[in-house]
Amino acid sequence: MHEWALAEAVIVSAIEKSRKEGLKEITEIKLKIGELQQMDTGILKFALAEIAKECGELLKDVKTVIVSEPAIFRCRVCGNEWDFGAAGLNDDEGEAVHFAPEVAHVYVRCDSCKSPDFEMIQGRGVLIEHIKGVV
Numbered sequence: 614m615h616e617w618a619l620a621e622a623v624i625v626s627a628i629e630k631s632r633k634e635g636l637k638e639i640t641e642i643k644l645k646i647g648e649l650q651q652m653d654t655g656i657l658k659f660a661l662a663e664i665a666k667e668c669g670e671l672l673k674d675v676k677t678v679i680v681s682e683p684a685i686f687r688c689r690v691c692g693n694e695w696d697f698g699a700a701g702l703n704d705d706e707g708e709a710v711h712f713a714p715e716v717a718h719v720y721v722r723c724d725s726c727k728s729p730d731f732e733m734i735q736g737r738g739v740l741i742e743h744i745k746g747v748v
């Protein structure tokens with residue numbers, strides 16, 4: 614369900630921006646979603662389109678672009694940074710980490726010094742990269 618809550622928040626931001634900048638129409642909304650964020654982008658796109666429909670003229674032709682931000686880890690011991698794809702997990706482990714990023718520490722080790730003491734510096738959360746419109 615949080616896809617719908619997010620879609621609503623995004624549309625509210627878009628409407629606020631249009632008011633502030635005097636936009637007559639919003640043409641594109643671009644979102645960046647962390648690889649480890651539990652988010653179904655298909656549902657999110659659908660939710661955005663459905664909510665946009667209720668906003669009339671302002672959002673009638675809006676295009677939504679959703680890009681995935683890769684998960685990046687940084688070792689607290691040696692400072693090495695690596696991405697989730699390079700963590701060398703098998704499918705089950707990868708799925709477990711996607712499902713509950715907190716368990717990453719069980720499966721993932723720094724690929725340089727093998728320490729399990731690392732932080733996730735990217736790949737969680739949602740960012741509105743831009744909202745474009747015409748005046």
Ligand SMILES: [Zn+2]
Nearest residue numbers: 688691723726
């Ligand atoms: Zn390390």
